[in-house]
Amino acid sequence: MKTKLMEIAEYALGELKTRGADGAALLVGEALGDSLQADYGETSLMSSSVGASISVKALIGGRRGNYATNGIDRESVDLAIAGALEAAEVSVPDEAEVIPEGFGDYDYDIGSTQGDPEKLFDCAQGFVDDCARDYPKIAVEKLGTNFSLNHSVYANSNGSRYYGRGGSYGFGASVVARDGDKVTTSSGFGFSAYDFDKPALSREYGRRVLSDCEKQLDPVPMSGKLVGKLLLSPECFDDVLDTALSLGVFDSAIIMGVSPWKDKIGEKVASDALTITCDPFDSRLIFPPRMGDGHILERQEVIKDGKLNSFLLSHYASLKTKLPRAKCTSCAIAKPGERSYLDILADIDDGLLLNSFTGGSPAPNGDFSFVARQSFRIRGGEICEAVNETMVSGNVFDMLRNIIGISRETVDDGCLMTWAAFEGITISGK
Amino acid sequence: MLQDLLSVYKPRLTGHTVLRAQRNFGRAVAIQSGNIVANTFSVGGGVSARVYDGGFWGIASDTTYDASAIEKALSDATRNAGLLRARLGEKSPPLPVAPSGKFATRSNENDAEQRAVMEFTRELDAYILKKYPNLAARVVSLQSNAVEKVTVSSDGADLYSILPRSVAYFSLCATAPDGMVVEYTDFEAKTGFIPECYPAPEALFPKIDEIYETLMKKCEGVFPEAGLRDVIIDSNLGGMLAHEAIGHPTEADLVRAGSIAGSNLGKAVASELISITDFANTAYGKTLPQNVLVDDEGTPARDVKIIQNGVLREFMHSRDTARHFNVEPTGNARAESFAAEPIVRMRNTAILPGKDKIEDMIASVDDGYFLAQTGNGSADLTSEFMFGVTMGYEIKKGKLGRAIRDTTVSGVAFDMLKTVTMVSDELTWHGGGTCGKFGQSMPVGMGGPSIKCKITMGGR
Structure with missing residues (x-):
């Protein structure tokens, strides 16, 4: 497979150069997949797929064009080449449009080489059985298990030749709790794995999601308004952090100059307790890129002891702003604290445990207003009743300055986040 | 045009089998504060077979679209369904036949050249820069997307369909007097390819001016007061309300999963002023944004009158859910791509217009808010919904007051809709919406009038 994809890449790069591109990069790949699905707790669907794709970027005098299609036969590749060249010809020059320097040859091989359909059945049925035994009020709304094998080649006109092969198992479930006519909002639990060698619910994270879902059957709307404290589950903290980083350190906010952190490199932007690193080499991560x-990719420190160390700029944004390029923009990891999340919870006299939220897009300055989901009232250091129709409002950048606790526990199923607690959040209901 | 390689297989399709070929096109140019950040064309497509056997589904797909790939997809899908049946035993009898026929939707298929889209978008950006040089940031994009399908089924469906839409998108940022960067985003979506929808940039200049003026008001805006408030939801948001608050809880697969709507069929769930329909393709003599004649299971599509005069009347169905609930399928099974499983999705969901005038509605509010624009929304099985509000105004003693900054509103649909006391006589359709469900993104149409009700607002 590597040879076939490399040949396509060499052909495309050659054609692009011959036809006028002074720089080019492309990603070409093939994928095979098998999946099993259960609806309402019963196996319902088996599917298999064969896929191929190519995306081409062409530069002509600093003018960029892109074309992507999901075929890698000669006709599709020629169409992609012609399309990228046509798009580049009609664009305008931009000195930041440069093909990255070559890194030579690099092979990355990870995961299984072949999926086992029996494992898809066993993992799905095991989850349904475990749910029925341990969480009788949980109804599995939709459940999917899959295996996919992906081969891809990245190549550019500066000599980079990357081949990646990844074989991964995936699990995803959407569940609700039901009791008579009562039903909860949906909760989700999913993970990727090198192998389905242990039950889905051997993960503490999954059990917590199901347990919290069952406790949501009798939610109570908040009444009135208070300025209190929030304890965020690791998944929820990850979402809040994503929001802050997107508004604060990623390309758009920095290029357009609207980031509240645009002049804050080396300055304090968060509580001392917060250290965030993008580290694709952390051994706890599953399928790191x-x-x-x-x-x-290389390790990239973003925030260290509350100080902003780096923006997370792409190659293009780095050249555009003349600021350093990020060595990695994914695989965010929060440095654990010293206390357990239960100790942090015990210090919260009045507030909310937030497992999830939905809401409108935050403003560029970080102001947000979200609806609490799968959440619970905290009183006197204990988790109390489930809540619904409850809003939380604040500012994500202020939140990071008002951290009152980072847990020593992390969730290591895809994101490496801690529990985190904050003060000064407006919590309101009817 | 997507070639019909599937019709010749019709005589061979047995039981319940559907063959689908689909291509999704996307063309986009985006300019961010003068920098061209997108200049792309993409096309993704292929063929799939879906076979039903003893209560189980088998699907197989391939990005190659030729005779060999079709044969393999049919064979693999049949094998997949058979594997489940052999392992787990027959679960259900064959699906009832849903007689179908030959259908076609056509469109002016003249797509723009990339050069024209680039020049058009740059003209829009130049207009903004020249007329409003003090903006903190600006984003302009012009994009078109099209979904082209050939579908044949064992029940006789034979469909060719192409549904293009074009979207002009603007996001402007300004620095408010309090030093805060304020953003306002709006877009205009039309059915068709770019040349048909947007013949000249000048036609969009008034839209840009309107967005700028709204942004200036928002810069002077205040934060709304959190809590349960009297509001007028503008017709711009009425469609979002219909889609999120009522549409999702009444999708029959979610009803089967336990949606609160399931125990309310035949009951009053809203004010008598509220009627909601998921239209298949046309309404009031007009073709709607999602012109669905036959769904992705080959079922002819019909309108679903979800709520009539406040009473919950029916749900949206696929073949599978229709059999479960012992009703006829409604043609709501739609798939994002050739490889995806068709699941119950909305088409064009709208609250039907009432008799009130918007001026009278605003005048009737002593202390509340006028919610003018939204950006996103969601809902769940409990019918608790939310949507982001990106523009709105205070209403004080029957008059519009200061603008408000971004907020989120929420409620429980079956409670909130009982608080509706006025419904306006206009109906605004939006064709630019995209709905996500079980990992599939689907274009949808949404329509609504203005509504007076009580809703929970976020704020300070």
């Missing part, structure tokens, strides 16, 4: 944005 090795290549992104045309570069082999």
